[in-house]
Amino acid sequence: MGSALARQLAKSHEVIIGSRDPAKAREAAKGIRGARGTDYQTASKEADSAVVSLPYSAIGALGGLSGALAGKLVVSVVNPLKFEDGLLHDSMEKGSAAQELARALPKSRVVTAFNNVPARFFTKDEVMAMDILVAAPSKEVFEEAAKLVRSIPNLRPLYAGPLTEAETVERMTALVLNLANLNGTGVLTTRFVSAGG
Numbered sequence: 233m234g235s236a237l238a239r240q241l242a243k244s245h246e247v248i249i250g251s252r253d254p255a256k257a258r259e260a261a262k263g264i265r266g267a268r269g270t271d272y273q274t275a276s277k278e279a280d281s282a283v284v285s286l287p288y289s290a291i292g293a294l295g296g297l298s299g300a301l302a303g304k305l306v307v308s309v310v311n312p313l314k315f316e317d318g319l320l321h322d323s324m325e326k327g328s329a330a331q332e333l334a335r336a337l338p339k340s341r342v343v344t345a346f347n348n349v350p351a352r353f354f355t356k357d358e359v360m361a362m363d364i365l366v367a368a369p370s371k372e373v374f375e376e377a378a379k380l381v382r383s384i385p386n387l388r389p390l391y392a393g394p395l396t397e398a399e400t401v402e403r404m405t406a407l408v409l410n411l412a413n414l415n416g417t418g419v420l421t422t423r424f425v426s427a428g429g
């Protein structure tokens with residue numbers, strides 16, 4: 233997911249890919265014009281904002297980046313998922329990965345976004361029209377994240393409410409993936425329709 237998003241964001245931003253293994257990040261960046269690779273600490277320090285695309289089990293370790301990410305927008309795409317009885321479920325009983333990340337990065341502006349979009353939607357040259365649900369600590373921080381979302385053409389950011397709503401957004405990922413699996417539709421994502429007025 234990180235590489236797929238980096239590919240789209242690099243069309244209008246300077247992108248720094250972070251990795252536990254900087255050589256791996258450099259290799260990943262080679263195929264993406266406008267991107268370079270380094271370790272997480274350097275990437276966090278040098279970036280204006282960050283996208284966290286890690287397994288849920290890894291986000292606790294991000295506390296070590298709280299200084300480097302202080303004062304910055306941090307976008308979590310993390311979904312805490314588990315597979316049980318033939319279906320995907322949210323693995324957290326209460327709360328969300330984004331809230332957990334916000335606790336690990338208390339000086340950052342943490343939002344959740346892109347959770348419900350399978351990476352495959354971002355691997356094509358032109359991204360389809362989609363709605364990106366964004367839960368954010370305030371409308372102002374949503375607007376900041378919305379600007380980043382809109383920098384990928386055809387994406388419409390929708391404010392889902394405060395960060396407490398990240399729980400609903402993350403749970404929707406399990407639903408979206410289950411719908412695709414149960415109905416044989418191929419990968420699905422969110423696009424809402426308005427009746428106007």
Ligand SMILES: NC(=O)c1ccc[n+]([C@@H]2O[C@H](COP(=O)([O-])OP(=O)(O)OC[C@H]3O[C@@H](n4cnc5c(N)ncnc54)[C@H](OP(=O)(O)O)[C@@H]3O)[C@@H](O)[C@H]2O)c1
Binds near residue numbers: 257286310313352
């Ligand atoms: N895949 C999708 O379609 C999709 C869509 C929307 C959201 N998401 C969410 O995005 C996150 C990443 O998904 P993904 O499919 O890209 O996962 P992934 O292929 O497993 O990639 C996650 C990356 O996290 C890094 N990482 C850092 N600490 C780690 C650790 N302790 N254990 C394992 N990896 C670690 C690894 O990069 P380094 O080895 O380079 O450090 C790894 O390549 C997940 O939370 C997922 O729910 C995924």
